[in-house]
Amino acid sequence: MNDAINHTPNVRMILRKKPVFKVIVLSLVLFAAFIGLFDHVSRQHVKVIESQRLDQMKQLVEIARNAIEPIAAGCRSGDISREAGIAEVRNLVRRMTFTESHGDNYVFMSAYDGTMLVQPFEPDKEMTNQWDLKDSHGVYIIRELVKTAENKPEGGFVRYFYMPPGSGAPQEKISFVMGVQELECYIGVGRYMEDLRKEQADFRWKTFILETMLVLLLLALCLMAVSEIVVKNRLLVKEVHIRQDSEKELRALKNYLGDIINSMPSVLIGVDGKGKVTQWNQHAEKVTGVKEEEAAGRDLKKVYPADSALWEKISDSIHNREIVQHRKKITRGNNLFEYEDFTIYPLISEGMEGAVIRVDNVTSKVQMEELVVQSEKMLSVGGLAAGMAHEINNPLAGMMQMAEVMSTRLTGKDVPANRQAAERAGTTMEAIHQFMEDRGIPKMIETIQSSGVRAAKIVENMLSFARKGSAQTTHEDLAELLDSTLELALTDYDLKKKHDFRSIKIVKEYEPGIPPVPCDRPQIQQVLLNVLQNAAYAMQAASGSGKQPKIILRLKRQGGMACVEIQDNGPGMEETVCKRIFEPFFTTKPTGIGTGLGLSVSYFIVTEAHQGRMEVSSHPGLGARFTIRLPLSVM
Incomplete structure (x- = not known):
């Protein structure tokens, strides 16, 4: 009887702890599932590591192949001999060394006849024939590499055993090679599998340690949380429901307003009466590079660059409670300007003092005007x-x-x-x-x-030239059109610029037999005249060099295109100028001399109106060459 009486409280205690027991059991099940999932993910990631390393090898070879493509193209066209091409590629590949997680690596190069051309870590083997080189398993290494490079234009992997420099035993190695058919050689990158397996083992060991720590930490946190949950759960339920409803409404309203503000293509900034930032939209982040969290609460002058006149207008707008508009011209360098419209809206609600500033980039609008x-x-x-x-x-x-x-x-x-x-x-x-x-x-x-x-x-x-074009396509003899445009250019003598086109030596290199090209004659004549006048201006600007100004006109056929080249011996251009030479309103001429529209209009005429191509090649001190390619048939 007494035993039964004493046993009753213990049963009641167990019943009272039943929810805790359920939580613990559920936690253990979740932990087991977590461990299994974590282990599966880690195993999959080990495979991913190997796949990624192989992809990296392939990408490195592809990058190297792209780097030597101009040389290969020169060999294909006959501009570069095979011996000269191999010499240039060897010099280029020899510099292609890099550092990976396991150590230094390199790009190697060999000829299809087995001659090892580039071997940075074993230079004594360069220019030796390794055709009969076999590994410890009887695999002819060079033959397999050559076979893969010849039969797989996109490249392929080859596995073999090779003696690492400074090692006493051969190790399994995998290489990715890609052929350069024009030079009868291949390039490749190799990696020892032992390095990859060490990297995989290191990852699994770190994963195991992290997994163990996470399990122990989660278990401890779970035990602590269980006791807190049991005590506070009932008190929180009611408060949670109340707060959920309130937060849901506030979150919806905040998201709605935030979406409206951030969707605007303008900089939108809110400030209080002291000039502290209260609102900072995504476009403001994009323009300034300052995140909203960094800008909030800071003085606007410190996060948004502007002149003192703008700050005075903001202060006047807040004080007078009037909308103020202001346009600002910004210099970006190289004679480039941008225009921004500032509109300041004062906050006129009771108890509030501040302003909302809207900034719009109107450069395109001004340029269009x-x-x-x-x-x-x-x-x-x-x-x-x-x-x-x-x-x-x-x-x-x-x-x-x-x-x-x-x-x-x-x-x-x-x-x-x-x-x-x-x-x-x-x-x-x-x-x-x-x-x-x-x-x-x-x-x-x-x-x-x-x-x-x-x-x-x-x-x-x-x-x-002055007659308004009818945008009609006719078949024109480019040689005659070049000569006609040249005659027009020869009449160009500018007293202000002090350049006389007639003082320029003209060299014509016309390939015979080029068929008439379908084009709009006035438009193409405008393109040619623009390029000729720019060349004359550039050579006049460099007249102090002592060289006689010279322009070479080339006309040749390249496949289905007629190619016109206009080359001068002027001062040339920097790479940054070449990249922007066809942009509208971009000019290197002084203010009042050029509009920056001639070459951009020419580019549009060639590429859009005639489906052709227009390119520029230049280096400082070596002149410039403009290339215009027009299709020989209507597309």
Whole structure:
């Protein structure tokens, strides 16, 4: 009886602890599942490590292959001999050493005949034939590498055993190789499997330690949490429900407002009456590089760069409670400018003092306005040029006609009217002709006529260039179009810039037999003239070098494209300038000289209107070469 009475409280205690028991059992089940999952993930990650290392080897070889592609391309085109190409590639590959987690590594290179061309860690083997090199398992190493490089253009892996430098026994090694067919050789990267297995074992050991620590930590935390949960659970349930409803509403409202603010393509900043940041949207983060957490509560002057005039306008807006607008011009270097519109909205709610600042980048809008103005100017200039050309044509035609009549009347000995006039003057046509010859008058008349023909050609080119294009495609002879544009450029003498195109030596290298190219003649003539004028300006700017200005015009066929090259011996350009040379409004000329639109418009005409390509190649001090490629058939 007493035993039963004493036993009753113990049963009740167990029943009371039943929820705790359930939590512990559930925790143990979760721990077991966690351990199993963690172990599975670690095993999979070991496989991933191997796959990643192999991918890294492949990527390294592909990077090396891309680096030597220009040399291979030169061999394919015949510009570089195979021996010269191999020498250049060897010099390039020999510098391709790198450091990995297990130590230093390198890119090796061998010829298809077994000659080892590059072996940075075993230089004594370079230029020796290793065709019969076998590993400890009888595998012909070089033959397998050559076989893989020849049969797999995309590259492949080869496994073999190889003696590491400084080691006493061969180790299993895997290499990825890729062939360079133009040079009859291959390049590759190798890695010892022992290094990979050490890396995998190290990862599994660290994983095991971390797994054990996490299990113990989680178990301890779980035991601590269980006791707290049992005590506080009932008290928290009611409070949780209340807070969940409130937080849900607040979170929805905050997210809604945040999405509106962050979706705006403008910088949006809120400040209080003291100029401290209270709001900072994502576009402000993008423009300034300052995170919202870093900007919040700080003085706006310290996180957003601006001039003192802006701070005064913010202060005035808050004090006067008036909306203030301000446009700012920002210099970015290399004669580049950006424009920003600042709009300051004061907070006028009761009990609040501050402002919301909105910043919009309106550079494109301003540039478009400038482009419209510039286009109107160009239209006016084009119309004026066309009108002047028409006005010149009339007296020019009269001059040439009168020169022809003078030649006929002064040199035509068999014309009856001439003989009659000579007799009335008491002389003969023979005497007049002899006088004319002695004084060189026939040559003078011939010079007048040839000058008139040249002037007429210039006027014709001006009319063709100034005439509004009809965007019609015709088949044009590029050689004739180049010569016509050159004649137009030869008339370009700018007193302000002090450059005379006629002082430039012109070298023509035209490949014969190139068929007519479908194009819009006025547009392509505009492109060629822009490039020629830029070359003349660049050489004039470097006139102090002592070199005679020279432009080489090349015309050749490349596959299905007609290729025009315009090369000068001017000062050349930096790489940064070459990358931006076709950007609208980008110019290296002083203010008032260039608009920065000529080459960008030319690029658009070639690439968009004609589906061609336009490129530039230049180095400081070595001149510049513009290449224009146009398809020989309509696409």
